[in-house]
Amino acid sequence: MTGPSMSGGDIALDVRNLRTRFGPQHGGVIAVDGVSLTLRRGRTTALVGESGSGKSVTALSIMGLIEPPGRVIDGTVLLDGRDLRTASDREMEAIRGARIGMVFQDPLTSLNPALTIGSQIAETILAHEPVSAAAAHARAVTLLEHVGVADAAARAQDYPHHFSGGMRQRVLIAAAIACRPGIIIADEPTTALDVTVQAKILRLLHDLQQEMHASLLLITHDLGVVASMADDVLVMYAGRVLEHADVDTLFHAPKHPYTRALLGCIAGIEDDRTAPLQPIEGLPPDLRNPPPGCRFAPRCVHAVAACTAAVPALQTIADGHSVACFRAMEALGDD
Amino acid sequence: MSAAQIAPPRPFRQRHWRLAAFGRDWAAVAAALLLLTIGGMAVLAPLIGAYDPYEANNLLRFAPPGAPGHSLGTDQQGRDMLARLVWGGRVSLLVGVVPTVLASIIGLGLGILAGYARGIVDQIIMRVLDVLFAFPMVLLAIAVAGVLTPGVGTEIVSITIVLIPYVGRLARTATLSVVTMPYIEAARAAGGSPLAILLRYVLPNVLSPIVVYATTLMGLMIVVGSGLSFLGLGVQPPVADWGAMVADGRVVLRRAPHVTVLPGVVILAVSLAFNFLGDGLRDALDPRTGRR
Amino acid sequence: MTETLLTVAGLSKSFRARGTGLFRRPVRAVSDVSFTLQRGETLGLVGESGCGKSTLARLVLNLIPPDSGHVTIGGDAFTRAGREAQRRLRRRMQIVFQDALSSLNPRMTVGVNIAEPLRLQGIGNAAERREAAHGLLERVGLRVQDAERYPHEFSGGQCQRIAIARALILKPDIVVFDEAVSALDVSIRAQILRLVLDLQQQLGLSYIFISHDLGVVKRVSDRIAVMYLGRIVEIGPADELVRGPLHPYAEALLRAIPIADPRRMRVRDLGLAEGEAASPMNPPDGCAFHQRCTRQLAICASDIPAVHHVSPGRSTACFLHASPAASRQAAD
Numbered sequence: 041m042t043g044p045s046m047s048g049g050d051i052a053l054d055v056r057n058l059r060t061r062f063g064p065q066h067g068g069v070i071a072v073d074g075v076s077l078t079l080r081r082g083r084t085t086a087l088v089g090e091s092g093s094g095k096s097v098t099a100l101s102i103m104g105l106i107e108p109p110g111r112v113i114d115g116t117v118l119l120d121g122r123d124l125r126t127a128s129d130r131e132m133e134a135i136r137g138a139r140i141g142m143v144f145q146d147p148l149t150s151l152n153p154a155l156t157i158g159s160q161i162a163e164t165i166l167a168h169e170p171v172s173a174a175a176a177h178a179r180a181v182t183l184l185e186h187v188g189v190a191d192a193a194a195r196a197q198d199y200p201h202h203f204s205g206g207m208r209q210r211v212l213i214a215a216a217i218a219c220r221p222g223i224i225i226a227d228e229p230t231t232a233l234d235v236t237v238q239a240k241i242l243r244l245l246h247d248l249q250q251e252m253h254a255s256l257l258l259i260t261h262d263l264g265v266v267a268s269m270a271d272d273v274l275v276m277y278a279g280r281v282l283e284h285a286d287v288d289t290l291f292h293a294p295k296h297p298y299t300r301a302l303l304g305c306i307a308g309i310e311d312d313r314t315a316p317l318q319p320i321e322g323l324p325p326d327l328r329n330p331p332p333g334c335r336f337a338p339r340c341v342h343a344v345a346a347c348t349a350a351v352p353a354l355q356t357i358a359d360g361h362s363v364a365c366f367r368a369m370e371a372l373g374d375d
Numbered sequence: 376m377s378a379a380q381i382a383p384p385r386p387f388r389q390r391h392w393r394l395a396a397f398g399r400d401w402a403a404v405a406a407a408l409l410l411l412t413i414g415g416m417a418v419l420a421p422l423i424g425a426y427d428p429y430e431a432n433n434l435l436r437f438a439p440p441g442a443p444g445h446s447l448g449t450d451q452q453g454r455d456m457l458a459r460l461v462w463g464g465r466v467s468l469l470v471g472v473v474p475t476v477l478a479s480i481i482g483l484g485l486g487i488l489a490g491y492a493r494g495i496v497d498q499i500i501m502r503v504l505d506v507l508f509a510f511p512m513v514l515l516a517i518a519v520a521g522v523l524t525p526g527v528g529t530e531i532v533s534i535t536i537v538l539i540p541y542v543g544r545l546a547r548t549a550t551l552s553v554v555t556m557p558y559i560e561a562a563r564a565a566g567g568s569p570l571a572i573l574l575r576y577v578l579p580n581v582l583s584p585i586v587v588y589a590t591t592l593m594g595l596m597i598v599v600g601s602g603l604s605f606l607g608l609g610v611q612p613p614v615a616d617w618g619a620m621v622a623d624g625r626v627v628l629r630r631a632p633h634v635t636v637l638p639g640v641v642i643l644a645v646s647l648a649f650n651f652l653g654d655g656l657r658d659a660l661d662p663r664t665g666r667r
Numbered sequence: 668m669t670e671t672l673l674t675v676a677g678l679s680k681s682f683r684a685r686g687t688g689l690f691r692r693p694v695r696a697v698s699d700v701s702f703t704l705q706r707g708e709t710l711g712l713v714g715e716s717g718c719g720k721s722t723l724a725r726l727v728l729n730l731i732p733p734d735s736g737h738v739t740i741g742g743d744a745f746t747r748a749g750r751e752a753q754r755r756l757r758r759r760m761q762i763v764f765q766d767a768l769s770s771l772n773p774r775m776t777v778g779v780n781i782a783e784p785l786r787l788q789g790i791g792n793a794a795e796r797r798e799a800a801h802g803l804l805e806r807v808g809l810r811v812q813d814a815e816r817y818p819h820e821f822s823g824g825q826c827q828r829i830a831i832a833r834a835l836i837l838k839p840d841i842v843v844f845d846e847a848v849s850a851l852d853v854s855i856r857a858q859i860l861r862l863v864l865d866l867q868q869q870l871g872l873s874y875i876f877i878s879h880d881l882g883v884v885k886r887v888s889d890r891i892a893v894m895y896l897g898r899i900v901e902i903g904p905a906d907e908l909v910r911g912p913l914h915p916y917a918e919a920l921l922r923a924i925p926i927a928d929p930r931r932m933r934v935r936d937l938g939l940a941e942g943e944a945a946s947p948m949n950p951p952d953g954c955a956f957h958q959r960c961t962r963q964l965a966i967c968a969s970d971i972p973a974v975h976h977v978s979p980g981r982s983t984a985c986f987l988h989a990s991p992a993a994s995r996q997a998a999d
């Protein structure tokens with residue numbers, strides 16, 4: 041399996057063939073099945089897929105945050121040549137926050153309701169850097185200003201419930217970038233927010249990433265968000281990456297039938313009711329009992345016998361473009 | 376073309392699944408069998424056993440279990456232990472089951488009324504239940520039993536009163552969560568009257584937690600009833616429920632441990648059995664956990 | 668040929684705020700909302716979380732009493748109708764909710780759930796009701812055998828099909844969808860949208876389609892109403908509204924939506940509205956949007972703009988588009 045060689049930017053994080061299993065209590069679900077991805081400095085990589093496709097588990101596996109009965113069973117996560125899978129808990133704690141910052145989806149449950157906003161951000165700083173509490177707090181205020189919280193010095197004294205959803209998400213972002221990590225992982229950072237707030241958070245993430253020259257791994261199921269934010273895109277389905285390409289190729293020359301079908305499903309603001317809506321029939325597979333071969337085959341209009349006989353490997357078909365489909369090189373008409 | 380065709384066929388037809396789910400829970404089945412056996416023996420007590428539970432025999436005191444003619448031995452007055460356990464079960468099961476059923480019916484009615492009507496009705500019902508609730512369970516039972524004359528009837532009344540606020544609160548909480556469900560709103564949008572919604576939607580969804588809770592309570596109430604007997608507030612000698620038997624036996628614990636231990640073990644087994652039965656019922660009553 | 672099926676006039680609703688405390692302010696969830704719905708038409712209703720969309724749906728379906736205003740279905744007063752008249756009118760308008768699974772009674776089989784409205788309305792006998800339920804199951808893309816199963820055995824999309832079948836069994840004229848596809852994945856969402864559109868064509872239904880996702884609303888609607896803080900701030904034909912919104916809020920909403928085409932729009936092109944939505948517990952004086960508005964006039968901070976007709980079929984509640992007469996009136 042060869043990963044695509046992306047031009048531009050040096051590698052910040054290299055994930056190879058990651059496999060994560062839950063079970064056997066849950067029937068032995070392989071939630072992430074051989075995912076490889078490369079994060080480059082100054083670039084945004086989007087991980088897109090429908091619910092249950094394994095996006096969050098991928099992120100948690102990278103961060104070493106999979107709890108039993110889950111376990112990362114294979115693969116490497118290389119940060120500066122160091123495999124994080126062999127790192128001790130202590131080392132991982134030092135890496136999380138300082139080297140890799142993470143922003144979770146739910147801005148309410150990720151904050152401690154009993155601590156002020158300022159002290160929660162200061163805590164992250166104190167955990168990684170030998171500074172005084174006062175200095176950490178002062179930096180927390182600066183960070184809050186930086187992420188666009190007005191009147192930051194006063195708001196730092198407030199508790200999470202005084203903040204709106206969008207404001208809480210800003211606070212989480214401030215905490216994630218407190219130690220200026222080279223890598224930011226954001227798992228559905230705007231799913232719970234209204235579009236006008238989402239626009240601001242996306243802009244904030246983008247600007248911070250540019251300014252810090254960091255790599256951003258953006259997890260989302262919203263193709264609109266992908267199109268506006270990503271440089272590279274990975275499309276996940278049932279635990280596997282089906283297509284990996286730069287954003288322009290993915291939207292304008294997708295090769296995998298799933299990617300193409302997915303693009304046909306979105307209700308764009310510009311389509312009207314006369315444009316045909318082309319849903320993908322059927323349901324995503326039950327991971328406890330996955331179909332043989334390509335996992336998308338049962339729903340794929342282009343599936344042939346080979347598709348259920350063997351698993352198509354992710355193959356590079358052009359620079360920076362790889363596809364896991366036996367028929368990727370054929371010109372497939374849209375049904 | 377339809378999405379549904381992907382779902383696997385289901386092995387059980389609708390009418391059988393509840394039983395099937397229950398049948399696969401071996402602990403619940405064993406518990407049910409045990410309770411049925413003990414209950415059957417208690418009901419049929421007059422027909423089975425060669426001995427009168429109250430007939431003393433001074434020649435045969437403290438016979439150990441396995442003694443000829445007395446498979447479970449005799450007590451300090453030479454009375455047959457098996458006969459006493461069977462007859463004692465009549466009282467203990469009565470005290471465990473009847474008040475729980477009564478309290479469940481009354482508590483369910485009050486709780487649903489409070490949760491469904493809200494407002495002033497809710498306020499009044501809940502304040503009354505709160506007052507009852509404020510007393511420790513056994514203390515309240517002692518108070519009631521103390522006012523009335525001791526006996527099985529008194530025990531039933533006092534335990535019933537004690538239990539009503541427990542069931543009532545649970546029923547109200549369950550009702551409050553059910554009435555906010557969108558399916559209630561859908562039923563109202565379809566033109567369902569408040570009564571129809573109460574009977575077809577609220578009651579069935581509130582009932583099963585109550586049934587499960589009540590089953591568990593039955594085991595507990597046998598212990599409470601035994602406690603009341605132990606304190607002399609329950610049935611009066613020579614009639615003895617299992618609790619009274621334990622109380623009687625403790626003075627001769629050294630000499631003949633089986634007089635205490637046997638009824639103790641029966642109390643333990645029966646209350647455990649009710650717990651297992653409750654767990655099994657919870658799974659069987661709820662379509663969502665019925666199959667796995 | 669148009670026939671007005673539904674008329675909503677001046678609906679308002681306040682709640683006492685959730686939670687306790689001495690200073691419980693009322694929440695103005697819906698203020699003075701009026702619109703009509705024609706036969707066979709879909710009216711989309713968009714707005715951000717908490718702007719009162721669900722409350723408006725409940726008011727329209729008469730599930731909660733309004734503080735003022737009324738709803739008329741095909742000329743018959745619905746809001747303050749007598750019990751029996753109200754029950755009969757309910758047959759004409761049904762609702763589909765966001766959380767499909769919890770909108771189905773977990774203790775009834777799917778078939779019973781679907782047939783339930785007939786039973787509550789006292790229509791038909793058991794066999795006829797079962798027959799009707801089976802017919803609808805197939806119509807929404809499920810199998811007759813599924814009638815014997817329980818809701819929890821189905822996926823979110825399948826549950827939504829079941830809920831749609833139930834909404835259709837009374838042969839209503841109007842179906843209200845309250846965020847009915849919001850919880851679904853992209854591919855499943857498209858399946859349900861297609862079903863909804865097909866059913867409308869086959870049965871000649873009228874829809875009120877509520878969503879916070881303007882993309883979805885645009886896809887299914889003839890007309891769109893944009894809500895902000897309890898009020899409809901703009902209403903008009905879907906294409907025209909999306910192409911050229913009149914109200915500054917509608918414009919801000921449109922510019923905040925990322926388009927799924929990297930050649931057309933990148934994050935830097937997203938429009939950033941000022942500030943955050945005001946709270947319905949503490950709405951500002953004047954136009955609720957004025958503090959965030961980039962084009963506010965002096966009058967916006969003091970007066971609440973009325974709904975003005977701007978062109979045929981298009982209205983907005985904004986002083987920028989008020990006719991000279993109307994704004995002079997407001998200025999007095």
Ligand SMILES: Nc1ncnc2c1ncn2[C@@H]1O[C@H](COP(=O)(O)OP(=O)(O)OP(=O)(O)O)[C@@H](O)[C@H]1O
Pocket residue numbers: 062063066069071089090091092093094095096097098110261327
């Ligand atoms: N703690 C867990 N125990 C068992 N299975 C799990 C656990 N966490 C995740 N899974 C399984 O792993 C699979 C992938 O889950 P994951 O949360 O990564 O999906 P996702 O792509 O993030 O979806 P979403 O968009 O809903 O967040 C799912 O099938 C899920 O059931």
Ligand SMILES: Nc1ncnc2c1ncn2[C@@H]1O[C@H](COP(=O)(O)OP(=O)(O)OP(=O)(O)O)[C@@H](O)[C@H]1O
Pocket residue numbers: 682683684685694695696714715716717718719720721722723879947
């Ligand atoms: N029963 C109620 N009691 C008190 N306040 C309520 C009640 N129902 C709604 N509200 C308040 O009314 C306002 C409008 O709520 P509504 O649910 O109609 O919004 P919505 O537009 O449907 O939002 P969402 O997109 O989040 O579903 C909110 O501020 C909400 O908190």
Ligand SMILES: [Mg+2]
Pocket residue numbers: 095096097227228
């Ligand atoms: Mg996730």
Ligand SMILES: [Mg+2]
Pocket residue numbers: 720721722845846
């Ligand atoms: Mg709503």
